[in-house]
Amino acid sequence: MSNKLLLRVLSGESVERPPIWLMRQAGRYLPEYRAVRARGGSFLDLCYSPELAAEVTLQPIRRYGFDASIVFSDILVVADALGQSVRFEESVGPLLAPPVRQRTDLTLLKAEGAAERLQPVYETLKLLRRALPSETCLIGFAGAPWTVASYMVAGEGSRDQAAARLWAYRDPTGFSELIDLIVQVTIEYLLGQVRAGAEVLQIFDSWAGSLPEGEFQRWCIEPTKVITSAIHREFPGLPIIGFPKGAGAMYPDYALKTGITAVSLDSSMPLQFAKDRLQPHMTVQGNLDPLLLVSGGKALLQEAGRILSLMGNRRFIFNLGHGIVPETPPENVTELVQFVKNWRS
Numbered sequence: 001m002s003n004k005l006l007l008r009v010l011s012g013e014s015v016e017r018p019p020i021w022l023m024r025q026a027g028r029y030l031p032e033y034r035a036v037r038a039r040g041g042s043f044l045d046l047c048y049s050p051e052l053a054a055e056v057t058l059q060p061i062r063r064y065g066f067d068a069s070i071v072f073s074d075i076l077v078v079a080d081a082l083g084q085s086v087r088f089e090e091s092v093g094p095l096l097a098p099p100v101r102q103r104t105d106l107t108l109l110k111a112e113g114a115a116e117r118l119q120p121v122y123e124t125l126k127l128l129r130r131a132l133p134s135e136t137c138l139i140g141f142a143g144a145p146w147t148v149a150s151y152m153v154a155g156e157g158s159r160d161q162a163a164a165r166l167w168a169y170r171d172p173t174g175f176s177e178l179i180d181l182i183v184q185v186t187i188e189y190l191l192g193q194v195r196a197g198a199e200v201l202q203i204f205d206s207w208a209g210s211l212p213e214g215e216f217q218r219w220c221i222e223p224t225k226v227i228t229s230a231i232h233r234e235f236p237g238l239p240i241i242g243f244p245k246g247a248g249a250m251y252p253d254y255a256l257k258t259g260i261t262a263v264s265l266d267s268s269m270p271l272q273f274a275k276d277r278l279q280p281h282m283t284v285q286g287n288l289d290p291l292l293l294v295s296g297g298k299a300l301l302q303e304a305g306r307i308l309s310l311m312g313n314r315r316f317i318f319n320l321g322h323g324i325v326p327e328t329p330p331e332n333v334t335e336l337v338q339f340v341k342n343w344r345s
Ligand code: CP3
Pocket: 022, 023, 024, 025, 026, 027, 028, 037, 043, 070, 071, 072, 073, 074, 075, 076, 088, 093, 094, 141, 157, 204, 206, 323
């Protein structure tokens, strides 16, 4: 039996307290991250430098003792591996060129060998498996095809993913070719991460919430199911956490049909709904509002206490409803981690 709390709770065991890790636990809110980042090079250079990427992954583990570590990378490395030029512009966000807008643009992408181009991420995972404390679980991740496609089609972050949604309505066959391409690369990429030492995988579908129900089935549930089946063919039982942010009333369908092991809740999900409709079927993760980590104080611990008392005595992983934001005071994270680690059901 594993001594890793996260693996135990993902296998359905009752544990003495919920494990805690936070999405975007490595990043700009930490001065030690900004110091590494300032050594020059682009954000993607950092993702592709195994020594440095491992170092920034370990920073929040040293500082806070989280129960899990998520490899430092980005969901858009898949677009980069497919041959789009990807850069991250300070205070603008990701820029991808040229955008893939229609079926004929697909010829610009280089599917052959794409997952092999992500070798540096596998190297980072190997370094981490050696460096992490024995009780800390190592998480690998990828973006879900819909979310990655939404960036590849718009060429940037977009509020409502309109460009991808329009392509999907106008030419579903052409758009499904893009989705299938991303699915294939993502399967190889995630398998590569597990072979390199990832013990759990998380699939980020950050923009699942922009899809109406029929589109949600086709572009969110279906591709995710293809990915989880392929992973489980090679690694039966490997825990996979799905995060369909903003899926609202579609959460139960997503949780039950995609083949995931655990489901991550965004902050808008009512906990009683999750307790009644999701937790009976699987481990649930979430869903503290990241802005409470910015505000801190009484409101932070009150809400963390409410989440723990509702969800914490069954299969539950404490996390945020979305990633840590750069304005977060690091000492608020210290306070939260202490609080969760001292909590008993
Ligand atoms: O600690 C961790 O969680 C691991 C690293 C991680 C990053 N991005 C690092 C990062 C993870 C898991 C991601 C996931 C990711 N990336 C998602 C899914 C989760 C979510 O937030 O919805 C998405 C949509 C992206 C795409 C992305 N990457 C955007 C839109 C941006 C720009 C916005 C921003 O915060 O700057 C990024 C850049 C990015 N990814 C940074 C980090 C630490 C900041 C870049 C920098 O340091 O200059």
